[in-house]
Amino acid sequence: MVLLKALDGCYGDGPDAIAVDGVTLSREQLLGAAGVVAARIVGAPALAVLARPSVETVIATVGGLLAGVPVVPVPPDAGPKEREHILRDSGAPLLAVAAADRDVEAYGARVLTVDPAERGDAPAEPADGAAFVLYTSGTTGAPKGVVLGRSAVAAGLDALAEAWAWTPEDTLVHGLPLFHVHGLILGVLGPLRTGGRLVHTGRPTPQAYAEAGGSLYFGVPTVWSRVAGDEPSAKALAGARLLVSGSAPLPVTVFERLRALSGHAPVERYGMTETLITLSTRADGERRPGSVGLPLAGVRTRLVAEDGGPVPYDGETLGELQVRGPMLSDGYLGRPDADAESRTADGWFRTGDVAVIGPDGFHRIVGRASVDLIKSGGFRIGAGEVEAALRDHPAVADAAVVGAPDPDLGQVVVAYVIPDGPVTGEQLTAFVAERLSVHKRPRRVVLVEDLPRNAMGKVLKAKLG
Incomplete structure (x- = not known):
């Protein structure tokens, strides 16, 4: 090929x-x-x-x-x-x-x-x-x-x-x-396959993006947050055709500010190193904040419960996302053990991500099963849902939610929050409880100056605590 x-x-x-x-x-x-x-x-x-x-x-x-x-x-x-x-x-x-x-x-x-x-x-x-x-x-x-x-x-x-x-x-x-x-x-490789131009800005600063004069822009949420916070740069992207965000969830507040300033609702997509990109909203389709859209051409998805059974596509029930498609990798180099763990007997790739799928097929990623699925008092709580609720607070710049061991409940919800104004943990707990089920509220809120991240902007939750 x-x-x-x-x-x-x-x-x-x-x-x-x-x-x-x-x-x-x-x-x-x-x-x-x-x-x-x-x-x-x-x-x-x-x-x-x-x-x-x-x-x-x-x-x-x-x-x-x-x-x-x-x-x-x-x-x-x-x-x-x-x-x-x-x-x-x-x-x-x-x-x-x-x-x-x-x-x-x-x-x-x-x-x-x-x-x-x-x-x-x-x-x-x-x-x-x-x-x-x-x-x-x-x-x-x-x-x-x-x-x-x-x-x-x-x-x-x-x-x-x-x-x-x-x-x-x-x-x-x-x-x-x-x-x-x-x-x-x-x-x-995208431009080298489609035939378009590539402008790599060296560093993804708002000013560099604004001055590049492109039609298609890629960024991770950290990049788009900085662009959205620089009003002249965000407005300069009005002449673009498409803004694409990936590698981590894009906060709804950033999505809406980009849309207000640039006129573009960002496209969000989902993928992994092992699968490349398998889900995306489309250039000619609806773009919902917090959603990674529909399967790409040739891709099939399914949600699986902990007992291996199917999960209803009701937009609420959590399940592990599994995928099939022509863009999947050939496996791990020299690691047949890891290959066996990542594939089901009937050939699906286990992403390890928790998701919900709506009746219309739109997918929303909740997070990693290993760190983002919190089991508290018999309830299964998606960390991403609590994080999204926290980010809706006007005094919250960003948030990361984890489960901490608890002798009574098994795990409790703990939120690490970067404040963007005066706010207390008690206020944030009450704010979440008003918007989600009460059992999803953080039992502890830690105010921090920053969150540990990798090069693509993903929060390293193993370093929290």
């Missing part, structure tokens, strides 16, 4: 088809520089890439795909232990870097310096095989390598192009990390 359709000469080739942090490349220049990388790595079992937001990262990624060598993005801020684990576990003998990083510790791999000025003949892109090995966040142990095949990536991007009406006329703007699905596969 050819992934890089926009590099085959059938699309226009402006001098700034790819722009990353102010450095521009035409498609011809990108193909030539990537051809040099491909020639140097052909036959390698994998190519690790120190994935800074740079044209060198894009060149190395394209070079790996052209050579048929699986690309292993390495977070640039990974600590020594994490970087060593990724390099050794993936078996990558080469680490591609920009010239400024040529002295980086590569833990036995050979450092390959990428030069954007070099030019070489690009080989024909292979039709099948693994495209990427992406490492999970490692919140429950050492990161696992997720093997994504070329056909899965192509199916995922094509399904998004259909849902979002993504065409060669679009200019995609984002400033997301290039070592995750969101920033790299959607945010770089």
Whole structure:
């Protein structure tokens, strides 16, 4: 399955088809520089890439795909232990870097310096095989390598192009990390498959987004919160076609402020490293705050109760979300045990996320079953519902809810809240109790200055407490 359709000469080739942090490349220049990388790595079992937001990262990624060598993005801020684990576990003998990083510790791999000025003949892109090995966040142990095949990536991007009406006329703007699905596969390979331009802003600041002049914008909730808080920047996005939010739930207050200032109700979508994107609201459909919409083309979903039985699609009953579709990964690298745990006997992928599905098929993600499903006094409480209620309070900037052990109730609801004005825990508890069932109210509220997050803006709940 050819992934890089926009590099085959059938699309226009402006001098700034790819722009990353102010450095521009035409498609011809990108193909030539990537051809040099491909020639140097052909036959390698994998190519690790120190994935800074740079044209060198894009060149190395394209070079790996052209050579048929699986690309292993390495977070640039990974600590020594994490970087060593990724390099050794993936078996990558080469680490591609920009010239400024040529002295980086590569833990036995050979450092390959990428030069954007070099030019070489690009080989024909292979039709099948693994495209990427992406490492999970490692919140429950050492990161696992997720093997994504070329056909899965192509199916995922094509399904998004259909849902979002993504065409060669679009200019995609984002400033997301290039070592995750969101920033790299959607945010770089998307334009290289659809034929549109890419503007990566280096850092995802409101001002950079406002000045980029794009038609399609990607962001995580932290980015959109900052844009929504900068009125001139948010209003400057009025000329865009679509704003897309993902990687974590978008607070309803941010959704509504973006709509008020820019005129655009954001599209929200859901996916995982192991599945790519499987759910989304559509460019031509309804966009509800807090909802990730409907299954993409080719995707099937179901909700499963703790006893393995079906869950009614009533918009209220919680269940574990399971998915099937052509964009699912090939599994975990060298981890048959993890593969067995993540798949059901009849072939569904266990996402580990708790969700509800309405009678009209719209999906709402409540959170991770491991940390966001709270069992208190015989009730099953979704942390995401309580978090959404807290965020509706005018003196709350953000909130994270967890379950804490309790000898009487099993667990109690504990809320960590970033205040945006004078407020007390008692007031917030009463506020939630007025809007949700009384048993869902926080039994304890902790006011904090910030919440621990990963690079994509997800709250690291294991660090709360």
